[in-house]
Each structure stands twice: as structure tokens, then as C-alpha cells.
Amino acid sequence: xxxxxxSDTHGDKLSMQSAIKSHRDADVVIxxxxxxxxxxxxxxxxxxxxxxxxxxxxxxGSSLDVALELVFEGKKLFVTHGHIYNxxxxxxxxxxxxxxxxxxxxxxxxTHIPENEYYDGLYVFNPGSCHGYGATYxxxxxxxxxxxxxxxxxx
Numbered sequence: 001x002x003x004x005x006x007s008d009t010h011g012d013k014l015s016m017q018s019a020i021k022s023h024r025d026a027d028v029v030i031x032x033x034x035x036x037x038x039x040x041x042x043x044x045x046x047x048x049x050x051x052x053x054x055x056x057x058x059x060x061g062s063s064l065d066v067a068l069e070l071v072f073e074g075k076k077l078f079v080t081h082g083h084i085y086n087x088x089x090x091x092x093x094x095x096x097x098x099x100x101x102x103x104x105x106x107x108x109x110x111t112h113i114p115e116n117e118y119y120d121g122l123y124v125f126n127p128g129s130c131h132g133y134g135a136t137y138x139x140x141x142x143x144x145x146x147x148x149x150x151x152x153x154x155x
Contacts, residue, residue, distance in 0.1 A: 001073050002026040005138035007081070007109025008129035009035035010058065013042070015130045015154045019137050020046050022155070026139075028072065032109035032127065033081030034058040056081040056109065069101055073142040078103035082110035082126075091124065098122055105140065105147065114138075114151040123149055130154045 004026045009016050016038050020029060029049045031039045033056025043051055055064035067080040078098045085094040087110050098106035105123040114128030114136045127138030128151065135154035140147065 001028070001142045003028040003030060003072065003140040003142070005030050005032065005107055005125065005127040005140060006035065006038075006130050007032035007127050008056070008112050008131060009038040010129070010131045011035075011038065012131035012135070013038045015135055016137070017042055017045055018155055019130060019152070020049070023139065028052070030070075030077075030079055030107060032056070032079060032107050033083075034109065035130075036062050036064060052079065054079055054081055057083040067097075069103070075104040075142050075147060076102055077105045077107060079107045082108035087111055095119065095122065095124065098124075105149075107138075116149050116151050123147060125149055127151065 004023055006016055029051050031053035033054050036059045039053045055062040055066050066084055070077045078101050087094055107125050112129035115126040117124045128136035130137045136151050139150045139152055
């Protein structure tokens with residue numbers, strides 16, 4: 001299973017759509033906040049994907065949840081924007097929340113800084129921001145052999 005992960009697109013619909021177009025084989029698109037309208041636009045162009053997104057601190061007036069728990073191929077993902085866990089000042093609160101939920105992977109955004117780390121059984125993954133200079137997004141593949149995580153530059 002291939003999952004595309006975005007965050008902080010902040011209205012840059014074209015970068016997100018270009019990334020989805022580059023990965024037609026992706027099954028799922030997850031957005032970690034600050035881009036609810038961008039997700040809605042992508043759904044219209046690529047309705048064959050499953051979409052999941054959370055509310056970010058700039059998704060004003062949104063009724064989305066601030067966190068989601070998802071399971072794909074037996075792996076549990078905890079998805080949040082990160083602002084409610086103060087990720088700009090450290091990841092300890094985020095990691096503790098993911099561990100409390102029994103997550104295998106925690107996905108977050110907010111900092112606009114990509115991160116692809118593995119801490120004591122937990123993948124900690126921030127796709128960065130798919131907007132502006134140095135824009136990035138993430139690709140996660142869950143297979144029988146395990147989990148593969150990558151940060152990819154937006155084109």
C-alpha cells in the first residue's frame with residue numbers, strides 16, 4: 001500500500017496535485033493540516049484515492065478533527081497537525097500521544113520542516129510543506145516486509 005502524505009500546502013493546490021499525479025499508484029492521500037481546500041480540490045481531480053485530513057491551526061472555520069487514528073495493512077497511524085502538541089518546541093508530547101495510542105507511525109506537520117525518523121519502534125514523520133521554496137511531501141509504503149518512508153521534493 002502506498003500512502004502520500006502532505007502538510008501545510010497553504011493554498012498551493014497545484015504542487016499537491018502534481019505530486020498526486022506523479023504517484024498514480026498511491027492508494028491513500030493524508031494531509032496533516034493547513035490545506036483543507038487543497039484536499040477538496042484534489043478529491044475532484046483524483047476521486048479514486050482515499051483521502052484523510054486533519055485541521056491545522058490555519059484551517060479557520062474547519063469542522064475537521066485535530067487528530068485521526070487510521071489502520072492500514074495492520075499498521076496504526078496517528079495523524080495530527082502538531083500545533084496542539086507544541087511540536088515547534090519539541091516532539092515529546094507528540095511522541096507520548098502516539099505511544100499512548102499504540103501507533104506504529106505518527107504523522108504531523110506545522111513546522112514546515114521535513115522529518116523522517118525512527119524512535120524506539122515509532123516512525124516519526126513530517127512531510128514538510130508542499131508550498132514555496134524547498135517544498136516537500138512524503139511517501140510511505142507499507143508492505144509485507146515492513147514500512148518504507150521517504151521525503152520527496154515537490155516539482
